[in-house]
Structure formats: C-alpha cells, structure tokens
Amino acid sequence: MVKDTLSTTSNSSNTHPFTPVEKDTSSLFLQALKCQPVERTPVWLMRQAGRYMPEYRKLRSQVKDFIVLCQNPELACEVTMMPLRRYRLDAAIIFSDILLIGQAMGLPLSFQEGEGPVFAPRIESLKQVEQLETNEAADKLSFVSDAIKLVVKELNNIPLIGFCGSPWTVATYMVEGGTSKDFSKIKTLAWQQPETVELLLDKLSETTIKYLKAQVKAGVKALMIFDTWGGILSDHAYKRFSLAAVQKIVKALKADEATKSTPIIFFAKGKYTLFSDLVALGIEGLSIDWTVDLGWVREQVGQKIALQGNLDPTLLMATPDMLQQEVARVIQSHGKQPGHIFNLGHGILPQTPPEQVERLIEWVEMYSLRT
Ligand code: CP3
Numbered sequence: 001m002v003k004d005t006l007s008t009t010s011n012s013s014n015t016h017p018f019t020p021v022e023k024d025t026s027s028l029f030l031q032a033l034k035c036q037p038v039e040r041t042p043v044w045l046m047r048q049a050g051r052y053m054p055e056y057r058k059l060r061s062q063v064k065d066f067i068v069l070c071q072n073p074e075l076a077c078e079v080t081m082m083p084l085r086r087y088r089l090d091a092a093i094i095f096s097d098i099l100l101i102g103q104a105m106g107l108p109l110s111f112q113e114g115e116g117p118v119f120a121p122r123i124e125s126l127k128q129v130e131q132l133e134t135n136e137a138a139d140k141l142s143f144v145s146d147a148i149k150l151v152v153k154e155l156n157n158i159p160l161i162g163f164c165g166s167p168w169t170v171a172t173y174m175v176e177g178g179t180s181k182d183f184s185k186i187k188t189l190a191w192q193q194p195e196t197v198e199l200l201l202d203k204l205s206e207t208t209i210k211y212l213k214a215q216v217k218a219g220v221k222a223l224m225i226f227d228t229w230g231g232i233l234s235d236h237a238y239k240r241f242s243l244a245a246v247q248k249i250v251k252a253l254k255a256d257e258a259t260k261s262t263p264i265i266f267f268a269k270g271k272y273t274l275f276s277d278l279v280a281l282g283i284e285g286l287s288i289d290w291t292v293d294l295g296w297v298r299e300q301v302g303q304k305i306a307l308q309g310n311l312d313p314t315l316l317m318a319t320p321d322m323l324q325q326e327v328a329r330v331i332q333s334h335g336k337q338p339g340h341i342f343n344l345g346h347g348i349l350p351q352t353p354p355e356q357v358e359r360l361i362e363w364v365e366m367y368s369l370r371t
Contacts, residue, residue: 025039025040025042025090027157027159028040028042028090029042029044029090029091029159029222029341030159030221030222030263032306032338032339032340032341032371033222033263033265033284033285033306033339033341034263034284034306035303035304035305035306035338035339036338037338037370037371038338038370038371039368039370040364040365040368040370041331041340041341041342041364041365041367041368041369042090042091042341042342043089043090043341043342043343043360043361043364043365044089044090044091044092044093044161044341044343045083045089045343045344045348045357045360046093046267046287046343046344046346046347046348047347047348048083048087048089048092048093048348048357049079049080049082049083049093049095050347050348050350051350052348052349052350052351052352052353052354052357053082053083053086053354054354055082055086056079056082059075059078059079063075065110065111066097066111067097067100067103067109067110067111069095070095070096070097070100070143070144071143072143073143073146073147073149073150074150076094076095076096076143076144076147077095077147077150077151077154079095080092080093080094080095080147080151080160081151081154081155083357084155084158086354086357086358087357087358087361088361089158089361090158090159090341091158091159091160091161091222091341092151092155092158092159092160092161093160093161093163093224094144094147094148094151094160094161094162094163094215094220095147096144096147096163097117098163098164098165098169098170098226099117099119099165099170099173100141100144101137101141101164101165101170101204101207101208101211102119102170102173102174104133104137104138104140104141104207105132105133105134105137105203105204105207106131106132106133106137107119107121107123107132107174108120108121115178116178116179117173117178117179118177118178119173119174119177119178120177121177122174122175122176122177122178122185123171123174123175123189123200124175124189125196126193126195126196126199129196129199129200129203130199132200132203134203134206134207137207137210137211138207138210138211138214141211141214142214144162144211144214144215144218145214145215145217145218146218148160148162148215148218148219148220149218149219151219152218152219159220159221159222160219160220160221161220161221161222161223161224161265162212162215162216162218162220162222162223162224163215163223163224163225163226164208164211164212164223164225164226164249165225165226165227165228166225166226166227166230166242166245166246167200167201167202167204167205167208167242167245167246167249168201168227168229168230168233168241168242168245169226169227169228169229169230169242170204171186171197171200171201171204172186172229174200175189175197175200183229183232187232190237190241194240197241198241201241201244201245202245204245205245205248205249208249209248209249209252209253212249212253212259213253213256213258213259216258216259216262217258220262221262221263222262222263222264222265222284223253223262223263223264223265224264224265224266224267224287225246225249225264225265225266225267226267227242227246227266227267227268227269227271228267228269228346229269230242230243230268230269230270230271231268231269231270231271232270235273235274238271238274239274239277242268243274243277243281246266246281247281250264250281250282250283251282254282263283263284263285263306264283264284264285265283265284265285265286265287265306265308266278266281266283266285266286266287267286267287268286268287269289269346270289270291272291272292272297272300275297275300275301278301279301279302279304279305283305284305284306285305285306285307285308285341286301286305286306286307286308287307287308287309287310287343288307288308288309288310288345289309289310289345289346290309290310290311290312290313290344290345290346291345292310293333294307294309294310294330294333294334294340295333295334295335297310298334298335298337303337303339305339306339306340306341307334307339307340307341308340308341308342308343309330309341309342309343309344309345310330310343310344310345311326311327311330311342311343311344311345311360312326312344312345313344313345313346313347313348313349313352314349316344316348316349316352316353316356316357316360317349317351317352317353317356320356320359323356323359323360323363324359324363327342327360327363327364327367328363328367330342331364331367331368331369332367332369335369336369336370336371337371338371339371340371342364
C-alpha cells in the first residue's frame with residue numbers, strides 16, 4: 001500500500017532502478033556525511049549493539065558487568081560486530097559508553113542492574129573537581145583504541161564510528177550521581193558555583209580531545225558527540241555550559257592534521273532553537289531526534305550539513321504497516337537533496353523485536369531517494 005503511493009520516488013521505480021551489478025556500498029555513510037550524492041540512503045542505528053539482541057544478552061549474562069564488557073577489547077569487538085553480522089548496516093559504532101571517561105578521571109562508576117549508571121561519590125564540590133585526573137585519563141581508556149583496532153580488521157571497509165559524550169551530558173551524570181529526572185543537582189551547582197561546573201567541563205573537554213584523537217589514530221572514520229541532556233538548558237545556559245565545551249573540542253580536532261578531515265556528527269537532543277550556532281560549530285553532521293520534521297530541519301540548516309535520523313525508536317514496536325509508513329515518511333520528509341543518513345531519533349530500546357530492525361533496513365533501501 002505505502003509503496004504504491006510513493007513508488008514514483010522509490011528506488012525501485014523505473015526512473016531510478018538499482019544497477020543489477022553488485023556495487024561497493026562501503027562508503028555510502030561517509031559520502032552522505034559529506035553531502036555527496038548517493039544511490040541509496042545509508043542506515044545505521046544508535047545502540048545497534050545492545051540488549052534487544054539475544055546474542056548480546058547471552059554474552060552479557062556471561063560477564064560480571066557491563067564495564068567488564070567494554071574494557072575487554074576482544075569482547076567489545078565481538079559485540080560491535082553483532083549487529084553487522086545480523087543486518088546490512090552501512091556503519092558500525094564502537095561498543096563502549098560515554099561515561100567511562102568519568103571513571104578514567106577518577107570518579108568510581110558502576111552500572112547496576114535495573115538502575116543504570118551510578119557515580120559514587122558524586123561530584124558536589126570544587127575540591128572534588130580539582131582532584132579529577134586529566135594527564136593520564138585518556139590513556140586509561142586505551143582499551144577502546146585496542147577494540148577499535150580489532151574491529152577495523154574485521155569490518156572490511158564498513159566505516160567505524162568513534163564517540164564521546166558532550167562534557168555537559170557526562171557532567172550531568174557525575175554531579176547527579178546517575179540518571180536524573182529533573183537535573184536539579186547539576187543546575188543548582190551551576191547557578192551557585194558556575195566556576196565549579198566550568199572547571200569540570202574544561203577538564204572533561206581536555207580529556208575528551210585526547211580521547212577522540214586516540215580513537216581516530218586507532219582507525220575510526222567518523223566521530224559522534226552525544227549531547228543527550230543539553231536540551232534541558234535554556235538557550236542562554238546551553239551556550240555557556242554545553243555548546244562552549246563542544247566548540248572547544250571541535251576546534252581542537254579541526255586544528256590537528258591527524259583529525260581535521262574526520263567528519264563529526266553532533267547529537268544535540270531536543271535543542272532545536274539554536275540551529276545557526278550548531279551549524280557554526282563547523283561539524284559535518286547533526287543527529288536529530290524524532291520531535292521535529294527532517295524537512296523543516298533541512299530548511300533551517302541549509303544544504304551543507306548532513307542530517308542523521310530521525311525515526312522515533314518506539315516505532316520499532318509498531319505494527320509492520322505503521323513502521324513501513326513512518327520509514328517512508330522520514331525519507332520523504334528529508335527529500336531528494338544529498339546528506340541524509342537514516343537512523344533513529346535516540347537509542348534502540350531493549351524490548352525491540354530484532355525482526356523489526358530487519359524490516360526497517362529493508363524499507364530504508366526500498367524508499368531511498370537517489371540523491
Ligand atoms: O550505539 C552503540 O551500539 C554503541 C554503544 C553505546 C552505549 N552507550 C552502550 C550501552 C553508546 C553510543 C552509548 C552512549 C550513551 N551512554 C549515552 C548517549 C546516548 C543516549 O543513549 O542518550 C548515554 C546518555 C549513556 C549513559 C548510559 N549507558 C546509560 C544512561 C545507561 C543505562 C541505561 C540503559 O540503556 O541501560 C547505559 C548503559 C549502556 N550503554 C548499555 C549499553 C548497551 C546497557 C548496559 C547493559 O548491557 O546492561
């Protein structure tokens with residue numbers, strides 16, 4: 001049904017048939033990220049390796065905890081490859097977590113069953129921030145570089161994405177002590193002692209720059225910065241506490257010969273009032289959550305930056321018909337111009353049926369618009 005109504009723009013139409021010859025599609029993701037024309041929309045999914053996969057749950061049940069999994073390069077490589085073995089995805093993302101940097105800087109981190117991440121003690125004072133380690137912190141994350149090297153060998157040309165959290169988003173966990181509903185602890189600290197929060201953000205930025213450089217050196221082809229919680233700030237506070245640190249990171253990476261040509265995608269979840277500032281970062285891509293229309297975002301940001309997204313992850317629990325319509329809608333909404341990477345608007349949920357992911361990937365291919 002959906003296919004019929006949209007077939008004039010689908011790749012399966014007579015105007016733009018796929019060439020029957022098997023093509024090398026390994027660089028579709030990087031081409032789209034550079035806003036170059038592609039023969040179909042590339043697709044990968046945030047948290048594509050995770051608890052929705054039976055093979056992940058099986059491996060996960062055999063190790064003590066999630067951190068052990070991240071710190072073991074062979075296991076992290078194995079998990080990174082799991083979704084690539086199951087689905088035809090156009091990019092891989094290294095299996096790790098944005099919060100490990102806090103632990104490397106000296107704040108004890110654990111992931112508790114059913115509770116999520118816990119930093120204990122949490123950051124409450126300037127003194128604690130002053131004591132955080134920055135000299136060797138990035139080196140303590142060398143297991144991520146080791147995992148990257150193993151994955152690159154296995155991937156066979158599919159690009160691997162490296163990542164970090166934005167300093168603000170990581171700081172929210174370090175100050176709140178874990179996941180938060182209202183973020184009142186970090187906001188109170190920011191209003192009462194802005195210099196404490198800014199020192200924390202500076203230390204995180206400095207460590208993140210070294211950490212991302214190490215990931216590029218180890219072999220990632222693109223970087224993604226996750227700012228999941230920037231959207232809880234007013235525009236004014238966002239510029240001071242989130243954007244400034246991201247700017248510092250991007251500037252440092254773009255000033256270094258070794259990293260300047262590695263494209264960067266920024267996920268500024270829920271922050272859609274400051275597009276000109278986001279574009280001015282000089283990054284290559286923006287990852288967009290599901291609350292805004294991609295076509296509208298495209299109008300706001302112009303043609304020179306790639307857009308990644310933006311299917312609501314809960315749609316993977318919808319009826320196949322509904323999922324199909326929504327995949328088509330997202331692709332149509334972005335339209336025919338180059339620069340769309342299909343993805344979810346946030347991470348895939350643990351209750352997602354794996355066969356729905358397979359359908360999604362098939363439908364992205366079916367509705368792709370040749371750009
Ligand atoms: O995308 C991928 O496949 C790569 C791996 C990845 C993980 N976390 C693995 C993970 C990535 C890119 C992240 C990013 C991350 N981690 C973010 C930013 C993106 C987002 O989702 O907002 C944030 C805020 C975190 C912090 C974090 N890690 C939380 C809040 C939790 C607990 C909640 C949850 O989903 O369980 C984690 C744990 C985590 N990180 C898991 C995975 C696969 C689940 C751990 C388990 O197996 O028990």
